[in-house]
Amino acid sequence: FNIDYKDVILHKEFDKYQTDSVLFSSYVIHKSYLKLHKIAIDSLSNKEVLTIPPLIEKEEISSREDKIIVCYFNTNLIITDIIRVFETFKDINFYIYSNFSKNYVNTYNSSNVLFCDFGYKFKIQRKKCIGIICSCGFETICENFQLGLPMLAIPMNPEQLFNAYDHSRKIPGFYWSKSITETDVKKILNFEYTDEYWEKHKDFCKWLDKKESLKNTISTIL
Numbered sequence: 001f002n003i004d005y006k007d008v009i010l011h012k013e014f015d016k017y018q019t020d021s022v023l024f025s026s027y028v029i030h031k032s033y034l035k036l037h038k039i040a041i042d043s044l045s046n047k048e049v050l051t052i053p054p055l056i057e058k059e060e061i062s063s064r065e066d067k068i069i070v071c072y073f074n075t076n077l078i079i080t081d082i083i084r085v086f087e088t089f090k091d092i093n094f095y096i097y098s099n100f101s102k103n104y105v106n107t108y109n110s111s112n113v114l115f116c117d118f119g120y121k122f123k124i125q126r127k128k129c130i131g132i133i134c135s136c137g138f139e140t141i142c143e144n145f146q147l148g149l150p151m152l153a154i155p156m157n158p159e160q161l162f163n164a165y166d167h168s169r170k171i172p173g174f175y176w177s178k179s180i181t182e183t184d185v186k187k188i189l190n191f192e193y194t195d196e197y198w199e200k201h202k203d204f205c206k207w208l209d210k211k212e213s214l215k216n217t218i219s220t221i222l
Helices: 005-011 016-030 079-086 120-126 138-146 158-170 182-189 195-208 213-221
Strands: 068-073 093-098 113-116 131-134 151-153 174-176
Touching: 005 016, 005 158, 016 158, 068 120, 079 093, 079 182, 131 138, 131 182, 138 151, 138 158, 138 195, 151 158, 151 182, 158 174, 174 182
Parallel strands: 068 093, 068 131, 093 113, 131 151, 151 174
Antiparallel strands: none
């Protein structure tokens, strides 16, 4: 948190009280009088902290064969502005998955923007889409990286903004923005794999293979 605190404050998307609350909750845990065993979940191993890989299912790399971008959010966004951006990309279909989809499905009529309920179709599309637009929860970003998908993340709260700065250092093909613009979407459309990308992807997948880390750590403590 300390590495990116000044940048998060200067971002001015969230007020200082919200940002400081994230740090305070961490402080309370670390300074607790209870004998706590602190374990960090990260996309990379860390020699300085007891670290385990994200608790996500292992999946095959996306084929990226369909001209669609899958979007999913856990917060109500200004959909009108988003649709206006998406409609400029006529040859791309945008599938929006959200807990709020039912609020929009009968309100907006667009030829290339569709609102969907979460289900099996979501998993299938994510394995064939060319990219992802989503919120910035930790496991969400790790899932997309494992699939080999470029992604645009919109931080929904201060903790997710801290995540965004951290992911930017560790995960190639990760972009984040305050809001969705045409320039942001083009980053996904113009994304190209590099040797560096695949090297980091390979290291990440090896890290995921250590899924017994948490079980082994708990067993050691007990």
